[in-house]
Amino acid sequence: LIISTAVSLVDTFIINACFFIDIELETQNVGQLSTVFHCKDSWEIIEGLRGGLSNVQEPENQAGYMLKKRKWPMKGWHKRFFYLDKGILKYAKCAADVEKGKLHGCIDVGLSVMAIKKKAKCIDLDAEENIYHLKIKSQELFDEWVSKLRHHRLYRQNEIAMFPHEKTLFHPHYPLTSSPTIPDSQSIRKVMPWDMKRVPSCISAGSIRLHASNPNLSSVDLTNEKTYHETLDSPIDVSKLQEDFCRVANNREFYSCDGSRPLVHQASNESRASITESLSEFFDAQEVLLSASSSENEPSEDDSYISDISDNVSMENFSNEVENERLNTGGYRRCCLPSPSPNTSNISLWNILKNNIGKDLSKVAMPVQLNEPLNTLQRLCEELEYSELLDKAAHTQDPFERMVYIATFAVSGYASSYYRAGGKPFNPVLGETYECDRPDKGFCFVAEQVSHHPPISACHAESKNFIFWQDVRWRNKFWGKSMEIVPVGKTHVVLPGFGDHYEWNKVTSCIHNILSGQRWIEHYGEISIKNSNSEKCQCKVTFIKAKYWSSSMNEVEGAVTDHKGKVVHKLFGKWHEGMYYGSPPSATCIWRMNPMPPDYEQYYGFTKFALELNELDPLTKALLPPTDSRLRLDQRLLEEGNVESAEVQKQRIEQLQRERRRVLEDNHMTHQPRFFQKSRDDTWVSNNTYWELRKDPGFSNFDCPVLW
Known part of the structure; x- marks a missing residue:
């Protein structure tokens, strides 16, 4: 079953964003829930399936060009051809590329959070790994695409509800926070969605690449198909949660963000205001200001990024200085905290929200855990x-x-x-x-x-x-x-x-x-x-966004140039591992991340x-x-x-x-x-x-x- 979009939005908002908004909930009919955010320029969260299965007719396919925003490289809006089929939105540079299977990406509309801004004719799709920003110049085409996306989204969600064990799509490899080098269901998802029919046989006979620079740890065989199935996320029955949410929503409403706050503009002429733009407090200590920002994950026309760093990169006689372990008192600095991090699995954030409907959420304290x-x-x-x-x-x-x-x-x-x-x-x-x-x-x-x-x-x-x-x-x-x-x-x-x-x-x-x-x-x-006291040299360093078709993560590349723009030194590496300058394989290591302490997972x-910063x-x-x-x-x-x-x-x-x-x-x-x-x-x-x-x-x- 799909967790209600509204429930997920509000619950996640409190846990991770650490700021709050007020939303107005409108129940439209038995099968749908619409959440409207009354921010400036009126962002609207598109309704999702609610209340179990419904009879949704198979939608007609939709195809055509839309503008798609890229952040880096080639920043700006670019024309791309989109093809919508049974809730899966594929796109490429042109129609011929879609027919040939030369796709730039694929979006499961049913599993994405979808928002539209009618005034700007914009559509945003948050698919967890990536955020897609789309724009249509014609009002007629915009209305047509929105209508089709609504229909396909409900169809796809109904399909997942009917066959929950077949809901998993295979996305690019992304690491887990707790164990970045161990393969799991996220690793398996590097297979493209349109190849999912042949995935079980491919995985059982193939291998997936570990997230590491060491070529000796580059892959691991998966020979037990049963193990593979057990790693996938199991469906969660949340019908009671959805029912409670909708019941409360019918009786209570609490309003949206502060429209008096300034918006931040991107390079495009139109404001890309946040869906939930506001100034908010967290535990009465105001923390963040919402703004417009976009991310992009489209292949470059010149796909020449640096991949893994080879182990045979030469090392300079440079190493991080050995830290003096002794405090002024003559003791040693601690290597762990007095107590491991607490278990947060028993925290019901939904209950916290439900019990405070109608209150000023900026004054509601969240658990210290x-x-x-x-x-x-x-x-x-x-x-x-x-x-x-x-x-x-x-x-x-x-x-x-x-x-x-x-x-x-x-x-x-x-x-x-x-x-x-x-x-x-x-x-x-x-x-x-x-x-x-x-x-x-x-x-x-x-x-x-x-x-x-x-x-x-x-x-x-x-x-x-x-x-x-x-x-x-x-x-x-x-x-x-x-x-x-x-x-x-x-x-x-x-x-x-x-x-x-x-x-x-x-x-x-x-x-x-x-x-x-x-x-x-x-x-x-x-x-x-830049050096404000000298124009002799400058430097630009680019943190490369993860690419849909690759398991490479956290890559950084840059260049030091002279006043004429001529490259003097090249830099590359990974921000969580190390940095090098020069050209492989003769590059020089400038910095490596220090090893993590023992049992670091238990200590936040x-x-x-x-560990030493709060020592007293x-x-x-x-x-x-x-x-x-x-x-x-x-x-x-x-x-x-x-x-x-x-x-x-x-x-x-x-x-x-x-x-x-x-x-x-x-x-x-x-x-x-x-x-x-x-x-x-x-x-x-x-x-x-x-x-x-x-x-x-x-x-x-x-x-x-x-x-x-």
Whole structure:
């Protein structure tokens, strides 16, 4: 059975997006449910099958050209030929290619979340692994395609309901968060949907490729067809859940997003506003701003991407500096948390939603088990895990080689996210701070939550070799089965020894499969790095989006160019494994991800560096201000496995923040950050007072609000 689209949307929205919207539900008839989002330009979620089987007549095939949006490469709208047959939408460059089977992709409309925007004549299909953006110029053709897609979608869903064991389509290989190198049902799905009739025989006699760079682990034989069938997802009976949802929906309604918020525009002339565009709070700590963003997964006209990195790539005499394991107190840094992550299988998020219909969901606290025992300020510090790359850059005379190290550092900050798609960090409360003094790595870091509306986290780090700073805010896009996270702002690094000031943007991140629970994260887009004090060289690094027809994942490629645009160094690798420069097989390894600690799956997927971020020894505790994240009670209790007490403290901390906000509003006052100030370009930079105050007179008598 298909889980009701409306139920899945709302439930998934709460678990993974960590922000909330209000929706109006309209029950149209016995067999259909329509969910309408009253956002700007009126996005509409198309109805799905409800209430069991119904007599849906086999639809006529539909074929024709539509515009399809691509993000990279060849960004923009491109004309493609589409063929719709029994709920399966195939597309290629032209009709002849479809007839020959030279397809660019295939979409199961019945298993996709479908939304339309009538004013812009746009159709969006979220198929979990990919998000497809379609557009039709003619109103008549738009209405015809929408009508056909509705009919085919219901037909396909009815077909799946009648034959639930035959519902599985075979999609490209995507890794599970918990075990990226082990084949499973997701791996098997790399076979194209139109070849599914011959899949069982192919799989039993063939092999599937493991997600790894090592050619010795490139494949595994599947000889037991029974085992294959057992790996597929079994159907879930949710008729009671659907019935309850529709009953409540008939009696209650709660309204949509805040239309007063600004929209973000893409390169196209029309606004690609989010289906659920709003500013929302999570546990009264506002977190994200929805925006327009698109992803694309179409083959390039020049299919010349780098695939797996060969094992015989030569290694430079370069290695990550060995970390000094001793704390200032003489002890060793911990290698695991006090308690493993809690079991979340007993959390019924649907019951939480159902019991709060008609209430302001932004004020409804979610279970603390959905968090990891780190917060956003500490996650910013994680970007410095491989700070030795900046040290190396600071000692490299050649400006083009310096740029290679800077670019590799920018990529390395994404490595720790590979095993972390299942949880979310705590939201810092306004005025919360975090310091990380690492003499072993040679830097000291400080961060502060400088704004609550909108949420902005600022950080600053210094060493004898570099200065690093950024302020972070996000715009998010929720598509129904996937969520895109678009960071806004620049990251800055200064190398005082050379007078270099590097700055770069961040790429889009996307959490996939948020409906199924087998979530995985992908990063895609282009990082542009420039030295604002010199035009001698630039660098562009591209995070390549996973391709439908390939099992290659997480690939990165880039180039360092001179002022004339001539390529001086080429870069390639995988953001979760390592980076190289040069050309295979004689390329040089610049960086490899550190090995994961033992039993990392039991401890939130934390890297060794992440395990140390919330560690608190007595000497450090005496030096911290009362606002430091390591003193936050709910986060500490969750780390120790005391979930019930953590939940109590979390609610208390959120209430304290609401009370402080009301006091400021009643007195017509605004919060003033202690350690950061706003610059002329509206970014937050350090006021260089934290470490001086820490040294003299210290924070023991520091006047600060009670945050927890």
